[in-house]
Amino acid sequence: MVKWRRPISTALLTLVGLLYIAPILWMILGALKTQVQLFSYVPELLFSPTGDNFSYLVRTGVAITPYMVNSLIVAIASSFIAIAVGTWTAYVLANFRIKRKKDFEFWILSMRMIPALSVVVPFYLMATAVHLYDSRIALVLVYLTFEIPLVVWLMKGFFVELPKEISDAARVDGCGDIGRFWRIALPLVRPGLVSALLLCFIASWNEFPFALYLTSRSAVTMPVALTGFNTENGVLWGPMLAAGTVAALPVFIFSILIRRHLVRGLTMGSVK
Amino acid sequence: MAVTTTRQEPPPATRAPDTALAGRPRRGLRLGSATLPWVYLLPCALFLLAMSAYPTAYALYLSLTNAQNSANGAKLIGLANYGTLIHDPYWWQALQITLIIVVFAVGLELTLGFLIALWLNESSWGNGIMSLFILPLAASPVVVGYMFEYLYDGQLGLVTYLFGQLGIQVDLLANINTVVPAIIAVDVWEWTPFALLIFLAALKGVPDEPLEAARIDGASYWQVVWHVIVPLMRTAAAVVLLFRMLDVFKIFDVIYVMTRGGPGRSSEALSQYISENAFQNLNMGYATSIALVMLVIAVVATRFLGRIAIPEESW
Numbered sequence: 001m002v003k004w005r006r007p008i009s010t011a012l013l014t015l016v017g018l019l020y021i022a023p024i025l026w027m028i029l030g031a032l033k034t035q036v037q038l039f040s041y042v043p044e045l046l047f048s049p050t051g052d053n054f055s056y057l058v059r060t061g062v063a064i065t066p067y068m069v070n071s072l073i074v075a076i077a078s079s080f081i082a083i084a085v086g087t088w089t090a091y092v093l094a095n096f097r098i099k100r101k102k103d104f105e106f107w108i109l110s111m112r113m114i115p116a117l118s119v120v121v122p123f124y125l126m127a128t129a130v131h132l133y134d135s136r137i138a139l140v141l142v143y144l145t146f147e148i149p150l151v152v153w154l155m156k157g158f159f160v161e162l163p164k165e166i167s168d169a170a171r172v173d174g175c176g177d178i179g180r181f182w183r184i185a186l187p188l189v190r191p192g193l194v195s196a197l198l199l200c201f202i203a204s205w206n207e208f209p210f211a212l213y214l215t216s217r218s219a220v221t222m223p224v225a226l227t228g229f230n231t232e233n234g235v236l237w238g239p240m241l242a243a244g245t246v247a248a249l250p251v252f253i254f255s256i257l258i259r260r261h262l263v264r265g266l267t268m269g270s271v272k
Numbered sequence: 273m274a275v276t277t278t279r280q281e282p283p284p285a286t287r288a289p290d291t292a293l294a295g296r297p298r299r300g301l302r303l304g305s306a307t308l309p310w311v312y313l314l315p316c317a318l319f320l321l322a323m324s325a326y327p328t329a330y331a332l333y334l335s336l337t338n339a340q341n342s343a344n345g346a347k348l349i350g351l352a353n354y355g356t357l358i359h360d361p362y363w364w365q366a367l368q369i370t371l372i373i374v375v376f377a378v379g380l381e382l383t384l385g386f387l388i389a390l391w392l393n394e395s396s397w398g399n400g401i402m403s404l405f406i407l408p409l410a411a412s413p414v415v416v417g418y419m420f421e422y423l424y425d426g427q428l429g430l431v432t433y434l435f436g437q438l439g440i441q442v443d444l445l446a447n448i449n450t451v452v453p454a455i456i457a458v459d460v461w462e463w464t465p466f467a468l469l470i471f472l473a474a475l476k477g478v479p480d481e482p483l484e485a486a487r488i489d490g491a492s493y494w495q496v497v498w499h500v501i502v503p504l505m506r507t508a509a510a511v512v513l514l515f516r517m518l519d520v521f522k523i524f525d526v527i528y529v530m531t532r533g534g535p536g537r538s539s540e541a542l543s544q545y546i547s548e549n550a551f552q553n554l555n556m557g558y559a560t561s562i563a564l565v566m567l568v569i570a571v572v573a574t575r576f577l578g579r580i581a582i583p584e585e586s587w
């Protein structure tokens with residue numbers, strides 16, 4: 001686009017950007033405040049920070065550590081399985097003529113759109129029936145229902161863009177379908193693969209409704225654990241803000257790492 | 273255009289092994305070229321089918337029963353749940369609240385996202401600043417919910433304090449008139465960057481010539497934006513509409529965290545109403561009937577919006 005309008009001060013835009021993330025900064029500042037500072041009538045901007053809230057999380061032990069571990073295990077397991085199943089499916093969809101392919105793709109897309117609350121009751125009863133209620137396995141299985149569609153749509157875009165000549169040459173040399181996928185196509189879409197993996201991780205790490213209603217004690221994940229700071233006597237703001245900061249930092253870093261492919265991932269590949 | 277309209281079906285000739293390499297011996301299983309790809313798709317298809325068809329069928333059955341907190345001992349009661357639903361004022365209210373949030377949140381996200389994208393597109397530092405706008409997208413909605421509850425809190429909230437400085441005493445989440453706008457504001461904050469990213473991608477693809485031509489004809493900046501740029505944003509806007517409308521329609525996390533539908537039922541959206549019926553009132557049969565109606569609305573909307581947002585050739 002031509003810069004035909006008078007250039008707008010970049011500094012002003014940076015300011016808007018910083019104001020935009022002010023709620024995040026305010027949370028992090030709050031996590032570093034004492035109870036007294038949190039409740040002071042005039043909000044304090046300059047104060048001597050304390051690590052008390054974070055050490056509270058570590059000290060009380062049960063406060064968040066096991067939930068972090070649950071979140072990590074579920075996120076990693078579901079992301080890798082989704083990548084394994086989804087990438088291959090995407091490759092097949094991108095490279096073969098298949099009858100009723102569009103219906104199949106639309107069906108996969110619509111899985112991403114299903115409201116969690118509209119299926120949580122059957123999932124809850126099914127999980128209870130097969131004794132998987134409150135297990136990480138149940139969460140992994142349920143998360144795959146939205147992570148696989150994400151991987152399929154995202155990776156299909158990357159596979160379609162690969163030049164056909166490479167694959168054709170490999171076929172002439174006697175490389176089978178699986179060989180062409182594994183040895184030729186996959187190495188070429190590595191950046192997409194990393195993005196898909198991190199997007200799955202973020203989606204799983206942040207998921208709330210299924211984790212809320214499919215776990216009770218041993219498989220509780222971070223987002224559900226956070227609600228525990230909301231007690232009958234009010235919210236324990238200090239520890240809550242500290243835990244929120246801890247929960248948000250890894251995904252902040254991941255999102256910046258995959259910035260280039262974030263749009264693609266968030267729109268299931270319909271926008272590059 | 274950056275919005276994908278370019279993705280094409282591979283030309284059949286290079287795809288189908290039979291035509292491309294006629295006469296060559298094939299390796300592996302001898303299956304027709306029509307069935308083999310379907311075999312390849314089976315692991316994915318079977319898993320997703322098991323995880324969607326079965327729960328849906330089960331839900332359909334549950335919705336015809338008076339199941340309470342389990343399916344045991346549930347009796348079939350025909351369409352009674354759906355009859356209740358039609359006459360349930362709380363259901364209608366939840367639907368209304370949900371639609372209000374959808375309309376205002378998505379409308380604001382579209383508008384703000386487009387305007388910030390216009391601005392960012394002309395900045396030389398756009399990429400660096402983008403990193404700031406990405407953060408809300410990655411944060412867990414639960415964290416965002418508490419982040420804003422901390423801002424809105426009647427005692428220690430920064431927003432409450434700022435309103436107080438303006439002489440307005442208000443506890444946003446405890447007032448039935450302000451609670452829904454406060455929730456909409458949270459969604460707008462978290463998801464405007466989504467619209468922004470998509471519009472930015474679309475703006476990068478706007479050709480220079482029509483803008484030049486319009487400028488030479490003496491059009492003002494906003495005239496160019498309105499008459500030249502906005503019409504080119506149609507596909508991008510459709511993508512935003514598709515994803516945001518469906519995601520806001522199922523809004524749950526933020527409301528659960530901040531208000532649980534309160535005060536009273538003034539912020540109770542559909543998802544919250546389902547969870548209340550299923551897990552508090554222990555009326556899972558009725559909850560499932562609400563859930564299925566919600567599912568049907570979502571699937572129909574996906575079908576309808578999906579056809580507009582995702583161009584035929586990219587399917």
